[in-house]
Amino acid sequence: xxxxxxxxxxxxxxxxxxxxxxxxxxxxxxxxxxxxxxxxxxxxxxxxxxxxxxxxxxxxxxxxxxxxxxxxxxxxxxxxxxxxxxxxxxxxxxxxxxxxxxxxxxxxxxxxxxxxxxxxxxxxxxxxxxxxxxxxxxxxxxx
Amino acid sequence: xxxxxxxxxxxxxxxxxxxxxxxxxxxxxxxxxxxxxxxxxxxxxxxxxxxxxxxxxxxxxxxxxxxxxxxxxxxxxxxxxxxxxxxxxxxxxxxxxxxxxxxxxxxxxxxxxxxxxx
Numbered sequence: 379x380x381x382x383x384x385x386x387x388x389x390x391x392x393x394x395x396x397x398x399x400x401x402x403x404x405x406x407x408x409x410x411x412x413x414x415x416x417x418x419x420x421x422x423x424x425x426x427x428x429x430x431x432x433x434x435x436x437x438x439x440x441x442x443x444x445x446x447x448x449x450x451x452x453x454x455x456x457x458x459x460x461x462x463x464x465x466x467x468x469x470x471x472x473x474x475x476x477x478x479x480x481x482x483x484x485x486x487x488x489x490x491x492x493x494x495x496x497x498x499x500x501x502x503x504x505x506x507x508x509x510x511x512x513x514x515x516x517x518x519x520x521x
Numbered sequence: 522x523x524x525x526x527x528x529x530x531x532x533x534x535x536x537x538x539x540x541x542x543x544x545x546x547x548x549x550x551x552x553x554x555x556x557x558x559x560x561x562x563x564x565x566x567x568x569x570x571x572x573x574x575x576x577x578x579x580x581x582x583x584x585x586x587x588x589x590x591x592x593x594x595x596x597x598x599x600x601x602x603x604x605x606x607x608x609x610x611x612x613x614x615x616x617x618x619x620x621x622x623x624x625x626x627x628x629x630x631x632x633x634x635x636x637x638x639x
Contacts, residue, residue, distance in 0.1 A: 396601065399580035406584065423584040424560050431577075471561075481555075484573040484581075489557035496561070 384446040392439030401442045402427040421497040422451050425515045428490045429455040435480045453515040461507040532616040539612025549634030552624040556581040574598040579605045593620045
């Protein structure tokens with residue numbers, strides 16, 4: 379892998395289930411091309427995909443900024459949605475505020491944030507009610 | 522272990538895309554309609570049996586490196602789903618059997634591997 383950092387930016391469309399996942403798919407492809415370890419690629423892809431879906435279903439769309447260095451992959455997903463009133467609850471496996479429509483799409487299992495935590499080395503959630511949410515996901519290239 | 526071609530026969534399934542992949546060997550399976558559960562629990566290449574037929578199933582399979590999807594209960598996906606699967610190299614088969622029966626048939630025919638984290 380080259381020493382220079384690779385930076386990627388994606389816009390995440392609001393409530394568009396058809397294209398949701400495009401950003402994560404793009405990052406997965408880039409990491410594969412750069413020769414990252416399969417385990418790293420999978421963990422980044424899953425965690426980012428969960429965050430991307432959250433931005434679509436809860437955040438009213440947003441943006442993804444990704445930085446890839448020889449040391450780590452940093453994914454920042456931000457939205458200007460309603461924010462998370464109780465982060466502890468949101469981190470509880472099974473807890474969900476998703477609508478029935480979202481459940482019909484196969485999401486709302488209440489595993490989104492717990493999955494992001496599980497597959498990353500570091501995770502930070504900054505959220506303010508009425509302002510938005512920013513999730514930072516970091517996966518180290520080597521364990 | 523079962524070859525995909527055997528699975529197609531056992532489930533009396535239709536191959537919607539990926540006819541060229543019938544020699545794939547499948548060791549474990551997973552049945553779920555909630556994609557975050559798939560992402561929480563599935564650990565390796567499995568056949569994912571699901572009643573959900575939207576593009577997000579294909580996306581989830583892509584992220585998880587799942588190569589084969591089986592749509593149950595006679596669900597028919599839209600062209601968009603088939604196209605996306607083609608693009609991602611994911612095979613889709615479809616059966617009339619409900620999820621429980623589908624999983625039972627695969628299990629009793631030799632797919633007993635735990636596709637999930639212990």
